[in-house]
Amino acid sequence: MKTKFIFVTGGVLSSLGKGLAAASLGALLQTRGLTVTIQKLDPYINVDPGTMNPFQHGEVFVTDDGAETDLDLGHYERYLNVPMSRKNNTTSGAIYNHVIAKERRGDYLGATVQVIPHITDEIKRMVLSLAEGDTAPDVAIIEIGGTVGDIEGLPFLEAIRQLRTEIGRDNCLNIHLTLVPYLRCAGEHKTKPTQHSVKELLSIGIQPDIILCRCEQSIPVEMRRKIALFCNVDEDAVFSSVDVSNIYEVPLKFYEEGFDQKVAIMLRLPARNAHLESWEKLVHDSANPHGKVTIAIVGKYVDLKEAYKSLHEALIHGGIANRVAVELRYVNSENVDDSNAASVFAGCDGILVPGGFGYRGVEGKIAAIRHAREQKIPFFGICLGMQCAVIEFARNVAGLADANSEEFDAQGANKVIYLMTEWFDFRTRNLETRDASSDKGGTMRLGAYPCRIVEGTRAHAAYQQAQVDERHRHRYEFNNAYREVLGAKGMVFSGTAPDDSLVEIVELPDHPWFLGCQFHPEFKSRPMQAHPLFREFIHAAKTQAGA
Numbered sequence: 047m048k049t050k051f052i053f054v055t056g057g058v059l060s061s062l063g064k065g066l067a068a069a070s071l072g073a074l075l076q077t078r079g080l081t082v083t084i085q086k087l088d089p090y091i092n093v094d095p096g097t098m099n100p101f102q103h104g105e106v107f108v109t110d111d112g113a114e115t116d117l118d119l120g121h122y123e124r125y126l127n128v129p130m131s132r133k134n135n136t137t138s139g140a141i142y143n144h145v146i147a148k149e150r151r152g153d154y155l156g157a158t159v160q161v162i163p164h165i166t167d168e169i170k171r172m173v174l175s176l177a178e179g180d181t182a183p184d185v186a187i188i189e190i191g192g193t194v195g196d197i198e199g200l201p202f203l204e205a206i207r208q209l210r211t212e213i214g215r216d217n218c219l220n221i222h223l224t225l226v227p228y229l230r231c232a233g234e235h236k237t238k239p240t241q242h243s244v245k246e247l248l249s250i251g252i253q254p255d256i257i258l259c260r261c262e263q264s265i266p267v268e269m270r271r272k273i274a275l276f277c278n279v280d281e282d283a284v285f286s287s288v289d290v291s292n293i294y295e296v297p298l299k300f301y302e303e304g305f306d307q308k309v310a311i312m313l314r315l316p317a318r319n320a321h322l323e324s325w326e327k328l329v330h331d332s333a334n335p336h337g338k339v340t341i342a343i344v345g346k347y348v349d350l351k352e353a354y355k356s357l358h359e360a361l362i363h364g365g366i367a368n369r370v371a372v373e374l375r376y377v378n379s380e381n382v383d384d385s386n387a388a389s390v391f392a393g394c395d396g397i398l399v400p401g402g403f404g405y406r407g408v409e410g411k412i413a414a415i416r417h418a419r420e421q422k423i424p425f426f427g428i429c430l431g432m433q434c435a436v437i438e439f440a441r442n443v444a445g446l447a448d449a450n451s452e453e454f455d456a457q458g459a460n461k462v463i464y465l466m467t468e469w470f471d472f473r474t475r476n477l478e479t480r481d482a483s484s485d486k487g488g489t490m491r492l493g494a495y496p497c498r499i500v501e502g503t504r505a506h507a508a509y510q511q512a513q514v515d516e517r518h519r520h521r522y523e524f525n526n527a528y529r530e531v532l533g534a535k536g537m538v539f540s541g542t543a544p545d546d547s548l549v550e551i552v553e554l555p556d557h558p559w560f561l562g563c564q565f566h567p568e569f570k571s572r573p574m575q576a577h578p579l580f581r582e583f584i585h586a587a588k589t590q591a592g593a
């Protein structure tokens with residue numbers, strides 16, 4: 047087997063940036079000429095995060111092959127610029143689901159099915175699947191979700207413990223990310239939480255090879271020595287992961303520490319020197335903008351920024367491409383109506399309505415869109431945002447006062463957005479009843495689909511391509527019965543399914559920049575290559591701001 051494995055565990059507490067650390071290490075190894083993939087193992091019982099409230103779990107990231115995954119996969123794609131797939135994320139729920147299905151089929155031939163070996167074997171199978179085939183990467187980084195000490199994480203840790211012996215010590219590396227707090231009153235870094243966390247890991251039989259210490263400031267040599275001594279690692283295998291204001295600086299900081307070099311040496315990787323020019327340019331460009339734009343994001347999950355992770359990043363990428371800083375103003379749509387829109391959006395150079403589910407806050411989104419359309423403020427609607435733009439246009443321009451989405455008004459006379467069942471036939475569920483609510487898992491149109499772009503439109507000016515692939519996550523869709531009436535009033539359908547059966551992009555030509563898309567372009571935006579629609583939206587906002 048050519049692939050070498052790096053297992054990343056976390057200790058002390060969550061939110062230390064394990065995903066970003068894994069992605070940054072992967073990016074550095076890539077610049078050294080290695081091929082890299084990353085997999086996230088999530089210990090929760092949900093089969094995937096698709097049914098989880100964004101307040102709980104943050105964004106659901108969608109891959110080309112239609113998997114609903116952990117938001118860390120977004121970081122992996124943004125840092126590695128390689129598409130992830132359903133192979134790159136699994137959960138306890140998915141593992142158990144699989145094992146239980148096998149048990150019901152009788153595949154275990156009468157054996158008692160247990161966590162060890164059946165669950166752990168299934169985990170190992172998922173991990174090793176990354177190393178299969180001709181395209182197996184040089185390095186597979188496996189990030190274990192949660193914190194060492196969590197009961198639910200134990201089968202994953204046991205699986206990686208076993209893998210170390212099975213694939214050989216030379217082919218695996220354990221990296222443990224911990225917190226090393228700086229106590230201001232004592233004036234020093236504290237290593238005790240790290241010692242405890244490593245002790246916990248050792249009690250499970252895992253000896254970390256590298257300790258990565260999340261800290262406010264770089265950890266002094268004597269502290270590193272102490273951590274090395276108490277955690278049985280080499281002195282030069284203790285690294286700092288310092289707080290940064292720009293997440294794209296992390297690879298450069300790791301490089302300065304010599305982190306990737308140590309990894310390459312320990313795993314005997316055929317690595318060349320790192321090439322960091324593109325990362326340096328990225329950090330330089332984002333640190334030196336020539337102006338600023340303010341973008342309002344009008345949504346429901348405004349208190350938890352993680353819920354709009356990819357969107358946030360895509361807007362930042364659009365800013366970098368246009369050399370402007372992007373200030374994001376999160377607006378709770380429940381607080382917006384026609385009477386206060388002018389004051390709520392005062393000083394905004396662009397308004398964005400993102401994806402979402404359910405009726406709560408929808409009328410506020412529609413009011414925000416009306417304001418953007420009438421006041422000629424650049425507008426970008428994504429998924430639900432596009433659907434709301436269609437409803438707004440139908441109500442206020444085409445005179446269909448009761449226009450709505452079937453999601454919000456199932457009995458309404460003018461369902462300009464409606465539930466399409468076309469993709470249900472391959473997802474099979476609820477076909478007869480047309481009821482998407484009985485089993486919320488697995489009833490959506492998910493993953494990448496082709497979209498044909500109409501020439502002479504803003505969409506075409508952005509993409510400069512006749513056909514694109516974009517990722518979807520929705521149940522409802524533009525109702526084709528309204529194409530003619532809305533088209534006659536000036537709405538342009540600039541992106542459709544190649545057979546013209548579905549409207550994927552709408553826009554208004556009589557406006558500085560007003561575009562809505564049924565797909566989620568934010569998933570495909572990259573720091574070094576902003577998504578064309580985000581680049582053009584920010585460009586329009588920049589013109590609006592006179593920046």
Ligand code: GLN
Pocket residue numbers: 400401402403404428429430431453519520521522523
């Ligand atoms: N709720 C809408 C639908 O299901 C939009 C979904 C979304 O914005 N991702 O079609």
